[in-house]
Amino acid sequence: MLERITGFKGAIPRMNARLLPSGYATVARNTRLESGALDPMQDAEDVATLGAEARTIYRFNGQWLSWMDVVDAVPGPVAADRLYITGDGSPKLFQGGTSYDLALNPPADAPSIATTGELQSDDPEAETILYVYTFVTGFGEESPPSPASRPIYYGDGTVVTVSGFSQPQADRNVSKMRVYRSQTDLAGATTLYFVKEISINSVSFVHDLANDPMQEPINSVDYDQPPADMVGIVSMPNGMMAAFSGKQVLFCEPYIPHAWPEKYRLLVSHDVVGLVALGSSLIVLTTGTPYIMQGTHPENMTQTQLESELPCLSKRGIVDLGYQAVFPSIEGFVQIGPDGSAQVISRQIFSISDWRELNPTSITATNYNGRYMFSWAAPVGGERSLGFIDITGDRPFYAAADASCAGFWRDLTTGYVHYLAGNDTGAQVKRWDAGSPLTQVWRTGKLYYPSITSFGVIMIDADGGGTTPELTYRIYADGALFAIGSAVNEAARLPNNLSQNYEIEIETNMSVSMIQMAGDFNELMGG
Incomplete structure (x- = not known):
């Protein structure tokens, strides 16, 4: 034999x-x-020692960032030196070693107006106009406009002095203001047009149309601020970013990640747990039924509710494997593809009793060479174990490893996986699979x-x-x-x-x- x-x-x-x-x-x-x-x-290889215990880590421009909360951080579709962060209080913009609130508030007060040569309201030559202004940051971000000024009855020779500007929010790097003037066309449609960018320290601006003609129309009217409780931010193609707040899925204005228009928001039937972007498809995982949202622009996103009730049990257990989303649910690890196809991939590996012993609500995970690398805490004592699910072949299988991982970060440029050594939290950052056999x-x-x-x-x-x-x-x-x-x-x-x-x-x-x-x-x- x-x-x-x-x-x-x-x-x-x-x-x-x-x-x-x-x-x-x-x-x-x-x-x-x-x-x-x-x-x-x-x-594993020791990489860094943090200054304090953490649950989430992210390396950005050579600097290790860490948080005690469950945080999502993604580079934005704009300058390479900006990182967009949710889960650490209100949404943040991180740039140059400094965190800023992502929300850029509009001016609180309407501008004050003084005029010379203003016509009477019943003068047939009078054109009724309004002024607004916006805040502009040193990063080129523009706020929604202020409330409109009082109406002005404008005619040839009218000179307008705009003043009474509000103070911008502190610590948002606001450096300029943009002044806009309205114009109404023959069809009765009124549009605001840019006329002048002035310093944030300006007290007033004298607008003479001959010197400062009207230019492009305003773009920031719908630049609504992200909700303070917005979390789960992910990047999508075509300059889009997505996140969620409660049962709402939100999208930023393409290539303008500080603006999250209310008109783009979609509502689902259960609280959202996490998101995975697979090309132009967004997998929405909830406490109940998953959804798939698809589109190339926020204004044409459509949503489909999947038939299966597959609640996500752990946000930290959601992993983008590049071609599918994998997450822990009540029956095991679930895989959802960009077309919305869903299956419990661990059903061939774990029985229900095996699965429950993994304490799925405690799972935190990452992508390791196309495999699902996950850590879970023992129901009693909280000691963490490490395992891998391989779904690359004809039949999935499981392998274990000797490490306690409190959190993961995967470097997309190298594929290296880094982790926090510990059970609930950790301060030692290690690189997985980097030393001797x-x-x-x-x-x-x-x-x-x-x-x-x-x-x-x-x-x-x-x-x-x-x-x-x-x-x-x-x-x-x-x-x-x-x-x-x-x-x-x-x-x-x-x-x-x-x-x-x-x-x-x-x-x-x-x-x-x-x-x-x-x-x-x-x-x-x-x-």
Whole structure:
């Protein structure tokens, strides 16, 4: 009898050990399982020590940012030195090492108007006009307009002095104001037109139409501020960003991420938990039914409610795998594609009792080489464990690893995963899979034979292992250990044995490509 094992895969905890397909395991720990071989993961590398404990980390322009809250941070579709943050109180703009409120409030007061040469209201030559003004930040952001001034009855030769400007909100880097004047066309439509940009310190502005003619129409009328409780910000194509507040899904004005017009807001039937952008599709995960919203501009976004009730149990467990969203729900890990197709991908891996032991409301996760890397806290004691779900092949499987991860951050430019070492919080930032090879443990299912079988020799093909390669194999018959050894790349004799059920366990920091076990040397070499 020759037993040859290649094409190594992970564990399927819900399946009886005797029924596991070839290559699958009952134990797979610290093993990468990407090449078909047993490749050890590498130890984590210390990257930074934060000044205080944190739950969320993000590296931006060489600086580690951290928060105790569940925070989302994304670069915006504008200047490369700006980061947009939600979850840390009100929404924020981070630029140049400083945080600003993202909301840019409009001027509170209408401008005061003084005139010379103003006509009477009943003069047939009089044109009724209004003035407003906006605030402009040093980042080029423009606020909604102020309340309108009193009507002015304008004629040739009328000179208008605009004053009475409000003070802008503090700590928002407001440096200028833009003054606008109205004009009404023959159809009776009134539009505000830009006439002059002035310093924020200006006390007044004298508008002579001959010197400062009207230019482009105002764009910022609908530049509503984001709600103070807006969270979950994500980037989308075409300069869009999305976020949510309660049951509302919000979209910014394209390429203008400080403006979140009310006219673009969509309402769903349950509180939103988190968002995932997959191309022009936005997956909306809620406490009830998921939604998919699709469109290339906020004004043409459509929404579809999915048929399945798949509530998201943990915002921190939502992961964008690049081609699908994965998140923890009541029956297991759910996958939703950009077309709205949904399935419980872990149903083949975990039973319901297995799933509940993972304490899904505690899950925090990230994308690791296209695999779902997740950490969960024990229901009692809170100690965190680390695992991976691989859905890249024909059948998903699970692997575990030795680390306690309180939070993750993935560098999109390199694919490296960083994590906070700890259970609930942490201050030590580590880079995953960056050091020397870890000791991996992999164990077969029960290798069952229809009749009593005896194995007399084993051979393990392996290489690597760094400066101190180590390998130990253990062989079990009917659950009892009967052989232990360390031979690599050579046949090793086994003690006498007779059984119908065998298990092989490998513990090593080397890369194992094949395990063979046979009745004798001739069978091994001739097989």
